[in-house]
Amino acid sequence: IQMTGDLVAFWDVPLSDGVHRIEFDHGTTSGKRIIRVDGKEVVRRDWMFKLVGDEIFTVGTARCIIKVEPVGGFSYSYSLVVNGKSYKQFSEIQSKAIKTWIVHVCGETYRVVLEKDTLDIWANGKKLEAMGEFVEDGTETHFTLGDAPAYIKAVTSGKRREGIIHTLIVNNTIVPEVQHE
Numbered sequence: 055i056q057m058t059g060d061l062v063a064f065w066d067v068p069l070s071d072g073v074h075r076i077e078f079d080h081g082t083t084s085g086k087r088i089i090r091v092d093g094k095e096v097v098r099r100d101w102m103f104k105l106v107g108d109e110i111f112t113v114g115t116a117r118c119i120i121k122v123e124p125v126g127g128f129s130y131s132y133s134l135v136v137n138g139k140s141y142k143q144f145s146e147i148q149s150k151a152i153k154t155w156i157v158h159v160c161g162e163t164y165r166v167v168l169e170k171d172t173l174d175i176w177a178n179g180k181k182l183e184a185m186g187e188f189v190e191d192g193t194e195t196h197f198t199l200g201d202a203p204a205y206i207k208a209v210t211s212g213k214r215r216e217g218i219i220h221t222l223i224v225n226n227t228i229v230p231e232v233q234h235e
Contacts, residue, residue, distance in 0.1 A: 061077055062132055063077075067116070067144070070176050071179040075093070078109075080105075084100070085103055105122065116136050118135065159202040175206065202225050205222075
């Protein structure tokens with residue numbers, strides 16, 4: 055992304071319903087602040103005499119804060135806090151809490167996300183209806199992507215550190231997991 059005009063920072067935040075782009079404009083001469091989420095303006099302040107401080111907003115169910123702090127002279131640092139965690143911490147927690155797959159079915163591309171704590175399954179930002187069943191070596195959670203039958207198979211790795219292994223199978227084909235978006 056090209057840093058133009060007053061755009062001073064941006065972050066890509068991985069949530070269950072998709073990856074959201076947060077952009078922050080900070081006009082240090084005009085005092086203007088604009089926050090955009092996925093290109094849509096969610097906060098606009100035109101004349102802020104105080105150039106430092108926090109901006110609070112939400113992205114879906116996530117509570118976000120952009121912290122504007124002085125770093126000397128007329129320079130500022132910009133940091134994002136998501137649900138009380140730094141952007142880096144939040145992204146690391148999310149990478150462990152969710153599994154993501156990108157799959158192409160019948161000319162459509164789906165971003166499938168499994169929330170490991172709730173076992174909710176999302177596709178392209180929508181929570182899916184899914185049916186879970188026990189099978190000999192674990193569980194299978196069945197759903198459809200378009201007209202294609204799909205399921206996530208959960209089996210124990212047998213190793214405590216690895217825990218449960220989740221595999222997405224669409225049309226009887228294993229889909230590789232996306233490594234950290």
